Amino acid sequence: MTATVLIGGFACADPAAADPSVQPVAASVYTxxxxxxxxxxxxxxxxxxxVGGGLALARPDRQGHLGTWARRNGAVTALTAGLVALAVGGTVAAxxxxxxxxxxxxxxxxxxxxxxxxxxxxxxxxxxRSRQTL
Structure with a gap:
C-alpha cells in the first residue's frame, strides 16, 4: 500500500517544477x-x-536627554521594537x-x-533589573 502511494506520488509530480524556465530568477541588486x-x-x-535595550541596561550616569530617556523608556522601547521586528521579519520570511x-x-x-x-x-x-532595584 505504501509503495503504491509513493510510486503514484512520483508519477503525478508536476514536471513543470523541474523546468528551469519556471524557477524564479534572482532580482537585480538595484531592484x-x-x-x-x-x-x-x-x-x-x-x-x-x-540600542534602546543596551542603553537601558547600561544605565548611563550622565544627566543628558539620552540618559534620561534610556532610564525611562529604553526597556519598553526594546521590547516593543523587538517584537515588531520579530513579527514583520517572520512574515517576510514566511x-x-x-x-x-x-x-x-x-x-x-x-x-x-x-x-x-x-x-x-x-x-x-x-x-x-529595574524591577529588582525598586
Missing part, C-alpha cells in the same frame, strides 16, 4: 521589492530596540518566494529576526 523594504524596515526597528539571493528579502528578514531577538532579550534584562 526594490516589497520583501526587501519590509525586511529593511523591520531590521531598523530591531536595531532601534537593541511569504518570500525562493531562497536567499532571489531578491525577496529573505536574508534581511532573518537578520531582522536576529536583531529583534537581541532587542527583546536586552529589554527583558533591563526590565527585570
Amino acid at each position: 526594490v521589492s516589497v520583501g526587501r523594504v519590509g525586511a529593511a524596515l523591520s531590521a531598523l526597528a530591531g536595531l532601534l530596540g537593541a 511569504t518570500a518566494d525562493g531562497g536567499l539571493g532571489t531578491g525577496n528579502g529573505l536574508g534581511g528578514a532573518y537578520f531582522a529576526m536576529l536583531l529583534g531577538l537581541i532587542a527583546v532579550t536586552l529589554g527583558w534584562l533591563a526590565r527585570s
